[in-house]
Amino acid sequence: MSDTPGYVYGLPIGLGVPTLLLILYCVISSLVARAKRNKWRDIARKKIQERNRIITDEKLPESGLSPKMKEEVLNNDVTTLRKLLDEGKVTSKQILLAYYERARTIGVQYEWITETNFAEALQKAEECDKLAKDTSIPKGPLFGIPISIKDFFDQASFDSTFGLASRCFNPAKEDSLPVRILKESGAIPFVRSNVPQAAYHIESNNFVFGDSKNPYDKTRTTGGSSGGEAGLVSARCSPIGLGTDTVGSLRMPPLWCGVVGFKATPGRISLKGHAILHELLVGQKNIMGSVGGITKSVNDANLLMKTIITGRQRELGAFSGDPTVVNTEWKEEESYAKGRKFRVGYVKSFNIFQASDTCVRAVEESVQALKKRGHEL
Numbered sequence: 001m002s003d004t005p006g007y008v009y010g011l012p013i014g015l016g017v018p019t020l021l022l023i024l025y026c027v028i029s030s031l032v033a034r035a036k037r038n039k040w041r042d043i044a045r046k047k048i049q050e051r052n053r054i055i056t057d058e059k060l061p062e063s064g065l066s067p068k069m070k071e072e073v074l075n076n077d078v079t080t081l082r083k084l085l086d087e088g089k090v091t092s093k094q095i096l097l098a099y100y101e102r103a104r105t106i107g108v109q110y111e112w113i114t115e116t117n118f119a120e121a122l123q124k125a126e127e128c129d130k131l132a133k134d135t136s137i138p139k140g141p142l143f144g145i146p147i148s149i150k151d152f153f154d155q156a157s158f159d160s161t162f163g164l165a166s167r168c169f170n171p172a173k174e175d176s177l178p179v180r181i182l183k184e185s186g187a188i189p190f191v192r193s194n195v196p197q198a199a200y201h202i203e204s205n206n207f208v209f210g211d212s213k214n215p216y217d218k219t220r221t222t223g224g225s226s227g228g229e230a231g232l233v234s235a236r237c238s239p240i241g242l243g244t245d246t247v248g249s250l251r252m253p254p255l256w257c258g259v260v261g262f263k264a265t266p267g268r269i270s271l272k273g274h275a276i277l278h279e280l281l282v283g284q285k286n287i288m289g290s291v292g293g294i295t296k297s298v299n300d301a302n303l304l305m306k307t308i309i310t311g312r313q314r315e316l317g318a319f320s321g322d323p324t325v326v327n328t329e330w331k332e333e334e335s336y337a338k339g340r341k342f343r344v345g346y347v348k349s350f351n352i353f354q355a356s357d358t359c360v361r362a363v364e365e366s367v368q369a370l371k372k373r374g375h376e377l
Contacts, residue, residue, distance in 0.1 A: 040165035044208040047159075047168045051115055055104045058118055063097040065090070073098045074236040077296040078145055078303055081239060085132065085144055092125040092132075092144035095239070096190060099146055103191050103237040110218070111210035112231040114151050114192045115158050121146060121190035128186055140185025141303040147187045148238035150229055151195045152275050153179050160275030163197035163206025176273025177322055178242060178291055178308055185307050193228030193241065198277060202252060204228055215257060223253035229294045230257040240304060241294040244274065250292045262301040263292040270313050270322035298336075305330045343376040 065073065073081065073095055084090045100118055107113040128144035131137050154160050154172035161167040174180075179189060197206035204227025205211035212227040214220040215235040222231040226243035230253030233241050243250050245263040254261030266288035274289070276282060293304040309330035313322050348363050349355040355363075367377050 040207065043165040043168050047161075047165070047208055051113075052108070055108070055116060058104070060097060060101060061122075063094045063101075065094050065098060070098050074102070077300045078142065078240050079297065079299040081145060082141070082143075082303075088132075092128040092146075092188065093122065095144070096121055096125045096146045096188065099236070099238055100190055102235070103148070103232060106235055107191065107232055107237045110213045110215065110231055110235070112194050112212050112222070112228040112235075112237065113148075114161065114194055114209050114228070116191050117155075117158070117189055121188050124183075124188045128188070131186075140187065141306045142182065142240070143186030145187055146190045146239060147182060148191045148193050148229060148232050148241040149179060149189045150193050150226055150241070150243045152199070152225075152244055153242065154273040154275055155179050155189060155192065158192060161195075161206075161208060162199055162275065162277060163195055163208055165208055168208060172273075172275075174273070177270040177313060177316070177320075179273070180316075180320075181308050181310070181312050182242070184312070187307065191232070191238065193226070193232055193238075193243075195226070195228060196224040199225055200247070201225060202248070204253070221256070223256040225249040225253075226261075226294060227253045230254050230259060230261070233257070233294045233296060234259045239296070240300055242291070242304070243294050244271075244289055244291055246287055246289040250290075250294065254294050260295045260298060260301055261292065262295070262305070263290050264305065264309070265326075266290045267324070267326045268328075269308050270325050272322045302332060302335045305335070306332060341374050341376065342370075344370060346377060 063070070069090065073084070073090060076084075081090070081095060085092065085095075100116075100121070103113060104116060104118075125144065125146070131139075132144065149155055151161055151163070154174065154176040156173065156175050157171050159168055159171055175183065182189065194204050194209045194212045195206070196204050201224045203211065203221040204224040205221075212222040212231050214222050215231055221227065226241070226245070226249045229238075229241035229243045232238035234257035243261075245251065250261040250263040269291035271289055271291065274291075291308070293301055295301045295304060311329060313325045314327060315321060317323075346363060346367055348360045371377055
């Protein structure tokens with residue numbers, strides 16, 4: 001307490017009680033906010049340390065692939081890999097090892113992966129290799145193929161973080177429906193990919209797993225929100241990826257990373273088991289989210305859709321399946337549309353959000369290219 005007249009506990013009496021209370025509130029609020037930041041920072045650091053420890057402790061077996069065959073596995077699309085598998089030139093285990101070796105190094109360096117699933121994936125790959133020659137067992141289009149999964153999809157024993165420390169160390173109890181169907185068909189989830197914090201952003205950066213960098217230039221972004229997936233597929237760290245799209249998440253990242261993105265029409269693939277940020281968002285129908293893939297080729301996009309868009313989504317029933325999805329299976333003969341002419345609508349810009357001149361030019365060039373192919377624009 002100061003002996004100077006006009007001061008109480010070192011503060012001027014003239015400030016008044018309300019002002020003193022406001023100052024006290026601000027000080028306490030600042031201390032509480034700092035404590036929360038430190039708490040989330042510690043959780044994020046712990047999450048990264050756990051992922052890195054798992055990777056460091058892993059001992060990868062020898063793949064047995066020659067350098068030439070390894071390059072063939074990494075450079076080709078899944079359509080070709082399936083042929084190599086059917087011909088017995090490679091095994092599922094070898095494909096997994098070739099891609100995971102890159103995913104756990106380059107994928108970490110460029111901040112594309114959130115978690116790894118190598119131990120389980122290796123076991124599944126070995127099981128697929130044992131079943132490969134058994135013609136009595138039906139095999140899906142992605143049978144024996146490793147696949148990366150976007151962080152937004154629930155996957156048993158793994159977090160769906162949305163890039164938020166508050167969602168770390170809270171693993172899902174069961175797989176989302178798309179992941180379950182992929183597993184049933186023989187596809188092998190082996191890594192999970194990075195996303196923007198809280199989902200809706202054109203860059204895949206967050207407080208926990210960092211900022212997904214473009215494989216062609218580390219100073220640029222992969223895009224979002226399926227940015228981790230686009231980076232993995234583009235840099236040969238994953239042969240194919242499962243993603244989502246609401247306002248461009250399966251379109252911008254593939255475009256910026258030089259791969260193929262396909263957004264299925266909302267309702268074609270179930271969102272059951274897709275993580276949500278808040279229960280208030282459940283049932284939101286204004287802007288529908290959609291499931292799709294990021295691939296090396298159009299053929300691979302077709303394979304992924306063939307695998308998921310089946311009657312299996314409804315056959316699993318109301319509890320395990322999703323009776324709300326469109327009751328029409330994937331029509332492969334229509335997916336390539338050979339010889340068909342389409343009527344296509346396009347937009348170059350919006351008054352409330354003006355597109356850059358380069359984007360407008362890109363749309364105009366695409367319009368002219370489609371017109372030359374006989375389509376109506």
